[in-house]
Amino acid sequence: MAAGLGAVAARQQICAAFDAIDAAHELLRETSSDLVGNDFRIEVADRLETQNRVNRGLMYRIFGELADPPDGQGSITSARAALWKRLRITPREITRRFKLAARIRARRSLTGADIAPELPALAEAVESGAVGEDHIRAICEAVDVLPAAVAPEEVAKAEQRLVEHATGVDAGVVVKLGQRIADHLNPDGRFSDKDRQRRRGLTLGRQGPDGMSKLSGLLDPEARAHFEAVAAAVRPGHRVPNGPDTPVRDERSCAQRNHDAFKLAMSTALSSGKLGTHRGHPVTVIVTTTLAELNQAAHAAIDQSIPMPPPALTGGGSRLPMRDLIRLAANAIHYLAVFDDHTKRPLYLGRQKRIATAGQRLICYARDRGCTRPNCLVPGYHCEVHHANPWARGGRTNADELFFACGPDHTDASDGRQQTAVTKSGRLGWTDGTTPPQINHAHHPEELLHGDPDPPQTDVA
Ligand SMILES: [Zn+2]
Incomplete structure (x- = not known):
């Protein structure tokens, strides 16, 4: 054990262990497994999976220590920057690892004594490499879904049972067991406002190559009530988006009408002018394009032999097809910045009178x-x-x-x-x-x- 070692000796021992692992990996890569037979290959797959879990356990230990160094040095900001640069993992993944590490690590109190980790059974299983990432996720989700009314002892017991099962079955089974435990501990499905507040959330996925984005999440009852009210305004036959191919009957699916209701709510909120200002502009959609592309789009809209130019860019970093941009601009509630192709200087700035401070920000959007x-x-x-x-x-x-x-x-x-x-x-x-x-x-x-x-x-x- 490295526990009693000084800094230099500990570093040497850790480096020597990694050198040995690297050498062993090299040997594994060089050794042919062509003739070992499938029984043995299963054995190998098992050992690889276990080593991967052990590796994750060590990773969380290091993240835990980085966030709260036992030797008391270092800033979390510079640690994050260094991890991003050297590990090439996303800031979101860095945050996820820090958050999980914080839940499965003993912390030091002001008096110096250790406070048990929030999830002690999971902590032990992660440390020893007994469970994988998917088990960890399933156990955390099962514990997090329990309402605040469930007593802490019950939560601890649930966590312990789930970890026991996780060492014997796959994460899918753990998810189902977690749901059964939740039903058992909260048979009437009683949730407080606090429970709902904790769980509310919407996630907007990244924009796909076709320009579409996935939206998923959980609405609280109030948000749902608002949504239902707006959706009623988009009921069959109402507010059908019109275009050249609009059918006589409203053929939208329920999901499509929901989508249109969401869009209606957003554009109504934007045009209400009641969202205040954001960094000097009224809160609105900011789109930038060049004169040549706008010109081409205008011609392409009436002449199908002219190709549509590539999409314009919004201030949120997403792509907006030119056809949609022209439709938006027609409503005149949006900020459109058009730039000269060569000098990149603004030629036209939406409803702006003159290029003032807000215009300078628009230049930043474009350039x-x-x-x-x-x-x-x-x-x-x-x-x-x-x-x-x-x-x-x-x-x-x-x-x-x-x-x-x-x-x-x-x-x-x-x-x-x-x-x-x-x-x-x-x-x-x-x-x-x-x-x-x-x-x-x-x-x-x-x-x-x-x-x-x-x-x-x-x-x-
Ligand atoms: Zn930056």
């Missing part, structure tokens, strides 16, 4: 589309405006010197952990001082495919 720090995926709606401080010049608040940056990256730039400079092509380059400034291609897929318009080295303005 940057999202956070300008390399590889950051935060879309424009969630960005702050960063004043690139051209050290050669006076730092005037010109459109050319305002760029999008997400909150954390804006802070990094303001605190000097990152330096920014305007490049020749008018984009914002970032550097930590060790490399030439780099621009972000993440919101510009065409550049990811066709190369950097602004190769480093030559480009500091």
Whole structure:
């Protein structure tokens, strides 16, 4: 055990263990399994699965320690940044691991004594590699669905029984057992407002290649009541979206009418003007496009031999087909920014009178589309405006010197952990001082495919 070792000896022992594992993996990869027979292959699959579970157990231990180091050093922000960079896992996955680690790890109280983990039985099973990720998810979900009225001892007992089962059966069975335990502990299905508040949520999935997005989640009773009321306005025969192919009868399915009701509620809320302002604009849809594409779309709409241009981009980072954009713009409640193809300067800004501060933000939407720090995926709606401080010049608040940056990256730039400079092509380059400034291609897929318009080295303005 490494428990009694000093820092140096512990590091050496851990590295030696990893070297041994790497060497063993190398040997496994090199050894042919062509002639071992299927019984033995099952054996091998079992050992691989077990090792994977042991690996996960160690991973959660390390995440737990990173969040609350027993040796008391380090910041969670820099740990997150380092994990993202080195493990190449998403920020969401990093958060998930930290959250789970926090639930299955003993914590230290102010007096220094250990407080038992929230889920002690699961903690032990994860640590020993007895259960896999799918078991962990099933057990957490089963425990989380129990209402607040269930006594803590009962919850602990439920957790323990589920973990016992998880060491013997697959996660699908654990899910079913969890449902039976929940029915048993809460036979009348009694849930408090607190239970409902805890569980409410909507998740908007990523936009698919066809432009569609999956929405899933749980509505609280009030949200459902609102939804039902709106849905009634879209009952069969009412508010049928009209287009060239609209049938005489309303042939929409119930799910399609629900979708139209949702869309109606959203657009009505936006046009009510009662949603306040968001970073200087009235809360509304922001779409950016170029003059050439808008022109082409207008012609394509009446002449089928002209192809529709690629979709426009919204401030949320999603794609909006040009046909939909033209329909939206007709309602005149939306912000549409049209840009000159070459200078990228705005030609037309929705209902704006003149290009003022809000216009400068629109320029950021069109040019940057999202956070300008390399590889950051935060879309424009969630960005702050960063004043690139051209050290050669006076730092005037010109459109050319305002760029999008997400909150954390804006802070990094303001605190000097990152330096920014305007490049020749008018984009914002970032550097930590060790490399030439780099621009972000993440919101510009065409550049990811066709190369950097602004190769480093030559480009500091
Ligand atoms: Zn960012």
